[in-house]
Amino acid sequence: MKVDEVLQCSFPSWYNKFKDITIKSYMIPLPQEFIDYLHADGIVLPAESITASAQESNDDNMEGEEIDVDWDDDDGPIAEEPSFPEFETTIKNKIKSCGGKVFPKLNWSSPQDATWISFDKTLKCTCPSDIYLLLKSSEFITHDLTQPFYKCEDYDEDRSDITVKYHLILRQWQDLNPAAEFRCYVRNNQLLAISQRHHSIYYEHIVDQREDIVADIKSFFYHMVSPKFPCTNYSFDVYRRDKGKLLLIDFNPFGSVTDSLMFTWKELEEAESLESTGTDSADFPAFRCVARPEGVQPSPYATCGVPRDIIDLATGQDPYKLMDLLKLKVQNQNEESSDDDEDTIATPTT
Ligand SMILES: Nc1ncnc2c1ncn2[C@@H]1O[C@H](COP(=O)(O)OP(=O)(O)OP(=O)(O)O)[C@@H](O)[C@H]1O
Ligand SMILES: [Mg+2]
Known part of the structure; x- marks a missing residue:
């Protein structure tokens, strides 16, 4: 994998060329203060974004009732609130232009590892603070910012000829059916392999329609993708809305930073070493999908999220855990108070 291949897969490099066959999106250059904010420890949302979203939801849903909560916590330093009003106004305008709901990402990655922190456990954002919270909570976003050329054979820290202009990408939100998503691998300009995109789930219709799926993707690749994409090795994601109706979702580098899904790198x-699908006279592409219900695998993001114990405690789903926690707390308090007693000098009573 080469630096130039990674750069070509960066959203701003390909979007304008493929505008007609992908989801409507906006690219907003990231101001340096926002990049610094993403790098900084901790999550503090800009005051204006919270006030704005609270105000909007107040306007929408509530009638007059005010809840006064004192968020001040005297224990500890108060982090400085960031502020980027211009950037925020642009975000709000673009959200509006997208119909009120957007899918956020940076040049390469979306914060898919952070959905656990969002209200509905998706990447659907309706206001700037939704976006900030997801971006700040995601290691995938940190990777985009700090190590975009990780594993590139022609990269070293001393290279001064590479500059990345970071953008916030806002894509119009689409209710995508995961069963219609596929990842395709291209090597030497040849469509080598196609994998079901969400390989932790069994979808009966993929198995039934595999020949049509392969034919549609091959045609999409040779007519719409390959003539315009400048690399010879890459991967791309497609959404097959219906027979013959395909949508480009994303480009990814051809290398182990990209998930190889149902293949190995x-x-x-x-x-x-790839088997052929046997669906065409040519040997490729090989096609893989989950063929039986027993073939399902754990979700790839199963390890990203809040610890199970915290969820059980917060939702009250496992009362025994709560009782154990309370017992532990009482035990600790007893231990502490008996330590205090030992430290106290006894005063004689009269
Ligand atoms: N506009 C959108 N609206 C709703 N969901 C979307 C949208 N775009 C993408 N998705 C969903 O989010 C998933 C990830 O999107 P995308 O491929 O752009 O992110 P990524 O971070 O590049 O992922 P990967 O690291 O796997 O390449 C897609 O497979 C799709 O299910
Ligand atoms: Mg991608």
């Missing part, structure tokens, strides 16, 4: 790099 060894197989993809040594293409001869």
Whole structure:
């Protein structure tokens, strides 16, 4: 994998060329203070974004009732509130232009590992603070900002010829059916392999329609993608809305920073080892999907989120855990108070 291949997969590099076959999106250059904010420890939302979203939801849903909460916490330093009013106004305008709901990402990655922190456990954002919270909580976003050329064979820290202009990408929100998403791998300009995108789930219709799916994706690749994409090795994601109706979702580098899904990178790099689908006279692309209900795997983001114990405690789903926690707390208090007693000098009573 080369630096230039990674740069070509950056959203601003390809979007204008593929505008007609992908989801409507806006690219907003990131101001340096926002990049610094993303790098900083802790999550503090800009005051104006909170006030604005609270105000909007107040206007929408409530009638006059005010809840006075004192958020001040005397224990500890108060982090400085960031402020980027201009950037925020642009975000609000673009959200409006997208119909009120957007999917956020940076040049390469979306904060898919942070959905656990959002209200509805998705990346759907309706106001700037939704976006800030997801971006600040995601390690994938930190990776985009700090190590975009990780694993590139021609990259080293001393290279001064590479500059990345970071953008916030806001894509119009689409209710996508995960069963219609596929990831395709291209090597030497040849469509090598296609995998079901969400490989932790069994979808019966994919198995039934595999020949049509492969034919549609092949045609989309040779007519719409390959003639305009400048690299010879890459991966791209497609959404097959209906027979013959495909939408481009994203480009990704051809290398282990991209999930190989139902293949292994060894197989993809040594293409001869791939089985053919047998659906066409040509050997490729190989096509893989979950063929049986027993073939399901754990969700790839199952390890990203709040610890199970905290969820059980917060929702009261497991009362025994709460009782154990309370017992532990009482035990600790008893231990502390008996330590205090030992430290106290006894005063004689009269
Ligand atoms: N505009 C959108 N509206 C709703 N969901 C979307 C939208 N765009 C993408 N998605 C969903 O989010 C998933 C991830 O999107 P995308 O591929 O752009 O993110 P990514 O971070 O580049 O992912 P990866 O690291 O796997 O390449 C998609 O598979 C799709 O299910
Ligand atoms: Mg991607």
